[in-house]
Amino acid sequence: MSDQVTPSANGFFLKADRITKVYSDGTVALKEASLEIRPHEIVGLLGENGAGKTTLTKILSGLLPPTRGRVISPKGDVRFVSPREALDFGIGMVHQHFALVGTFTAAENVALSHDRPFTRLRIAETRRKLEGLMEESGLHVPVDVPVEKLAVGEQQRVEILKVLSRDVDLLILDEPTSVLTPLEVDELFTLLRRLKREGKSIILITHKLKEVGSVTDRVVVLRRGEMVGDVKTAKASTEQLARLMVGQALEQKADAVELSTEEIPRKTVRKAIDRSSEGILHVKNLIAKGNTGEIAVNGVSFDVYGGEIFGIAGVEGNGQTELVESLTGLRVPVSGDATINGTNILGIDPRQIYRLGVAHIPEDRWELGLVLPFTLAENAILGIHRWKEFRGPLSLLRWGKITQHVRRLMDRFDIQATGPNAPAKSLSGGNQQKLIVGRELAKDPAIIVASQPTRGLDIGAAHYIRRTLLEMRDSGRAILLVSADLDEVLAHADRVAIMYEGRFMEVCTPDELDRERVGMLMGGVTAKEAE
Amino acid sequence: MSNNESTPQSRLLRGAQRTLTGLHPALESLLAAVVGLLVGAILMSIYGFDPWETYTGLIKGAFGGSYEIASSLSRATPLILTALTFSICLRAGMFNIGAEGQMYMGGIASVLVAYFVLPSGLHQIAGLIFAAFAGAVWSIVPAILKITRGVSEVISTIMFNWIARWLALYLAIFVVVDPLRPEKTLSIPMSARFPVLVRGTDLSYGLFVAIAFALVIYFLLWHTAIGYEVRAAGLNPSAARYGGIRNKRTMFLSFILGGIAAGLAGAAIVMGLPPTYAIYGGGGLPQLMNLGFDGMAVAMVGRNHPIGILVSALFFGGLNAGGRVMQFYGAKPVPLEMVRVVMGAIVLVMSIPELIRLFPMIKKRGEELIGSMRRLTRRSDRRESP
Numbered sequence: 001m002s003d004q005v006t007p008s009a010n011g012f013f014l015k016a017d018r019i020t021k022v023y024s025d026g027t028v029a030l031k032e033a034s035l036e037i038r039p040h041e042i043v044g045l046l047g048e049n050g051a052g053k054t055t056l057t058k059i060l061s062g063l064l065p066p067t068r069g070r071v072i073s074p075k076g077d078v079r080f081v082s083p084r085e086a087l088d089f090g091i092g093m094v095h096q097h098f099a100l101v102g103t104f105t106a107a108e109n110v111a112l113s114h115d116r117p118f119t120r121l122r123i124a125e126t127r128r129k130l131e132g133l134m135e136e137s138g139l140h141v142p143v144d145v146p147v148e149k150l151a152v153g154e155q156q157r158v159e160i161l162k163v164l165s166r167d168v169d170l171l172i173l174d175e176p177t178s179v180l181t182p183l184e185v186d187e188l189f190t191l192l193r194r195l196k197r198e199g200k201s202i203i204l205i206t207h208k209l210k211e212v213g214s215v216t217d218r219v220v221v222l223r224r225g226e227m228v229g230d231v232k233t234a235k236a237s238t239e240q241l242a243r244l245m246v247g248q249a250l251e252q253k254a255d256a257v258e259l260s261t262e263e264i265p266r267k268t269v270r271k272a273i274d275r276s277s278e279g280i281l282h283v284k285n286l287i288a289k290g291n292t293g294e295i296a297v298n299g300v301s302f303d304v305y306g307g308e309i310f311g312i313a314g315v316e317g318n319g320q321t322e323l324v325e326s327l328t329g330l331r332v333p334v335s336g337d338a339t340i341n342g343t344n345i346l347g348i349d350p351r352q353i354y355r356l357g358v359a360h361i362p363e364d365r366w367e368l369g370l371v372l373p374f375t376l377a378e379n380a381i382l383g384i385h386r387w388k389e390f391r392g393p394l395s396l397l398r399w400g401k402i403t404q405h406v407r408r409l410m411d412r413f414d415i416q417a418t419g420p421n422a423p424a425k426s427l428s429g430g431n432q433q434k435l436i437v438g439r440e441l442a443k444d445p446a447i448i449v450a451s452q453p454t455r456g457l458d459i460g461a462a463h464y465i466r467r468t469l470l471e472m473r474d475s476g477r478a479i480l481l482v483s484a485d486l487d488e489v490l491a492h493a494d495r496v497a498i499m500y501e502g503r504f505m506e507v508c509t510p511d512e513l514d515r516e517r518v519g520m521l522m523g524g525v526t527a528k529e530a531e
Numbered sequence: 532m533s534n535n536e537s538t539p540q541s542r543l544l545r546g547a548q549r550t551l552t553g554l555h556p557a558l559e560s561l562l563a564a565v566v567g568l569l570v571g572a573i574l575m576s577i578y579g580f581d582p583w584e585t586y587t588g589l590i591k592g593a594f595g596g597s598y599e600i601a602s603s604l605s606r607a608t609p610l611i612l613t614a615l616t617f618s619i620c621l622r623a624g625m626f627n628i629g630a631e632g633q634m635y636m637g638g639i640a641s642v643l644v645a646y647f648v649l650p651s652g653l654h655q656i657a658g659l660i661f662a663a664f665a666g667a668v669w670s671i672v673p674a675i676l677k678i679t680r681g682v683s684e685v686i687s688t689i690m691f692n693w694i695a696r697w698l699a700l701y702l703a704i705f706v707v708v709d710p711l712r713p714e715k716t717l718s719i720p721m722s723a724r725f726p727v728l729v730r731g732t733d734l735s736y737g738l739f740v741a742i743a744f745a746l747v748i749y750f751l752l753w754h755t756a757i758g759y760e761v762r763a764a765g766l767n768p769s770a771a772r773y774g775g776i777r778n779k780r781t782m783f784l785s786f787i788l789g790g791i792a793a794g795l796a797g798a799a800i801v802m803g804l805p806p807t808y809a810i811y812g813g814g815g816l817p818q819l820m821n822l823g824f825d826g827m828a829v830a831m832v833g834r835n836h837p838i839g840i841l842v843s844a845l846f847f848g849g850l851n852a853g854g855r856v857m858q859f860y861g862a863k864p865v866p867l868e869m870v871r872v873v874m875g876a877i878v879l880v881m882s883i884p885e886l887i888r889l890f891p892m893i894k895k896r897g898e899e900l901i902g903s904m905r906r907l908t909r910r911s912d913r914r915e916s917p
Contacts, residue, residue, distance in 0.1 A: 328773075330772065350772065350773060350774070350775045351775030351776075351777075354775055362773060367767070367769050367770065368770050368773040369770065369773070370767075370770060371763050371767045371770045371771070372767070373766050374762075374763065374766065378763075381759075382763065382770065383773070383774035383775050385756050385774070386756055386775075390756070391756045394755065395755040395756045396755050397759060
């Protein structure tokens with residue numbers, strides 16, 4: 001946007017050279033990604049969930065070692081083994097989740113970040129330095145108040161001050177605006193521009209297209225660990241960025257369908273769905289708060305009918321989790337209506353909701369879906385353990401019947417495990433998920449709420465679960481599919497809603513969407529604004 | 532992206548946890564027992580005692596004959612029950628430190644059978660019911676505070692222990708006191724005493740009450756849907772909620788069951804401990820004191836499993852019975868204080884594996900405590916500033 005600074009070609013501050021990162025579980029987070037950081041520049045790092053943005057910056061700031069590749073400074077290769085070394089070198093990162101001690105004041109938190117083992121904490125001195133720094137940077141926070149009493153925006157400023165007090169040259173901000181109010185966002189951007197003028201480099205991780213346009217000089221786009229674009233912001237259109245971010249999603253659709261449905265063609269001859277009345281699941285004006293009290297779901301209305309998959313796409317953290325939790329009894333929403341076949345489901349507990357024929361494949365299979373230390377058999381009856389089939393007189397569990405049930409599930413869903421008494425934590429992620437899916441489908445549900453059902457799974461397991469969902473749809477069940485995997489939603493859903501900041505940007509059939517539009521909608525740009 | 536990297540300390544801890552959890556629990560406890568005895572032996576050698584002779588004394592004193600075995604079993608009886616109190620609640624995800632107080636209340640309540648006459652058999656049952664009821668009532672308040680107000684059960688049960696202690700002392704000295712011998716309570720009448728199992732020892736039928744209750748708890752936890760819910764809620768409360776389990780109910784239930792167990796422990800002592808079959812008020816309830824706390828160690832060593840607790844209670848009973856004898860063995864016998872030190876070392880080492888396993892939970896509870904303190908200070912801040 002601003003052309004006041006023209007960095008010379010060789011005047012870089014730091015360079016990531018063909019970095020590859022493979023996590024210990026085999027996930028390839030980065031493939032040969034290269035990035036050059038120059039002084040006087042704000043670089044936007046754009047990408048969907050799992051694109052590798054955070055991994056790349058964690059490598060730059062010394063939190064993670066790269067599997068292959070180098071980090072180069074003008075003086076040669078650098079290799080940070082800890083964030084402290086990176087800080088000493090002049091690289092500081094502000095994480096999405098703040099690393100502040102709530103009961104400490106801003107000054108104490110900053111002093112703590114300077115602390116070396118077995119040295120004296122110089123709080124008074126730090127406090128004076130901090131006040132000087134606040135004067136200099138124009139960033140003001142109350143110094144003597146415990147930070148937990150500060151607003152989120154102020155806490156973020158403390159984090160930034162903490163990093164600035166270490167005299168960094170490169171400031172990395174991970175999704176800094178996700179917790180801020182619009183006014184705080186403006187203040188943050190003003191600060192970033194000032195820091196840039198002073199010669200600092202800034203990396204801004206984001207998935208919001210508008211922000212990229214308003215504050216960055218250069219945009220680097222990552223997609224599935226690969227660098228797919230490095231463009232001057234002034235020369236890039238929103239459409240172009242959206243396309244880069246989302247990629248070939250819609251073009252790949254045809255293949256994806258083939259891969260995931262095989263013998264079940266997408267357009268089977270199915271009865272046209274009558275959408276004139278209320279669906280099996282009917283949601284109206286639902287408003288729900290997130291864990292920190294912010295409005296996470298902001299007035300969402302939709303119907304899901306039997307025999308269809310209603311997909312919700314969008315970057316994670318835009319209210320999908322809260323929406324699903326509100327509909328499955330795990331969160332009490334603020335207001336709105338939701339019914340299943342006419343019966344209210346808001347604010348009642350999960351057990352009652354299951355009685356209405358709901359199956360829930362939860363987003364977090366370790367936190368919600370499974371009791372990891374429990375055996376396969378014990379996990380296979382979670383939520384249905386009170387069924388007559390499994391529970392005899394005196395509440396005695398019928399282990400024989402339960403074991404039979406597990407063996408059936410293991411057969412039907414191809415769950416690889418040493419036996420019904422293997423602990424669930426010994427299973428691979430795919431088999432754990434198949435166990436959950438199997439258990440939930442065994443409920444013979446009328447509606448299936450599936451949240452990120454294939455995340456982190458290998459192709460075989462993902463394929464299997466998708467096919468199962470399609471079978472369920474074809475047998476007349478209503479399916480709510482929430483996924484951050486755009487391809488998955490577009491290839492399987494009969495209707496798609498794109499969620500951004502707690503609202504549906506658009507509800508339509510996948511055919512009505514082209515990839516530019518999806519990318520823009522996911523990044524918060526409405527069709528009207530784009531024109 | 533998953534956050535695979537972590538601090539060296541937590542990695543070390545997790546490594547230790549993995550190594551230990553790889554072992555079979557029984558083997559692990561056995562290993563801990565051996566290490567504990569070794570530590571005790573080292574301590575004794577440092578101070579110039581002969582560990583071999585002393586341990587021979589310990590084992591002879593604990594299991595050397597029918598009298599010794601009976602004393603060990605008799606000492607194990609209340610420990611089984613108080614250990615169950617801790618374990619049931621731990622399985623439900625809570626640290627119930629309140630066995631001590633609940634046991635006092637149970638003990639006092641069982642003395643009440645001295646006020647009426649019933650045929651033998653029914654009289655014992657009445658005593659057990661009184662004690663179980665009193666123990667359960669004493670655990671209700673912390674349970675309700677926890678469920679409705681989120682009050683940390685660690686704090687509330689500790690406070691209730693103190694209330695119970697002084698209340699029991701008061702009742703023993705002023706209310707249910709024996710008018711002829713004011714240093715003790717009324718004695719349990721013959722018809723309500725547990726018969727002695729081995730003549731000349733203090734082992735009574737109370738042992739069967741303890742074993743039966745342990746078995747009941749085992750069946751409840753592992754073979755009923757209710758127990759399944761308790762365990763699920765204890766291991767992963769969010770998953771339990773997702774599974775339609777009402778966590779508050781499982782908490783309440785486990786607290787009540789724990790209270791019953793502790794109450795029965797009180798009854799087992801008062802109704803089953805010759806020669807007086809009464810509680811001494813003088814000296815601060817010496818027969819009951821610390822049995823509730825010792826139960827926590829028994830529970831840890833027994834892996835918080837009812838069957839494990841039976842074994843570990845026998846071990847602890849043996850330590851207690853044999854410990855008294857230890858000081859009489861060898862050319863240079865160890866003083867009683869040294870016996871205590873050695874036993875403490877053994878118990879400490881034996882608790883380590885389960886402590887490590889529980890570490891995440893302990894940490895979480897600690898954070899909760901800090902959180903509630905903070906809420907308190909914040910509230911008082913608000914009150915100060917108009």
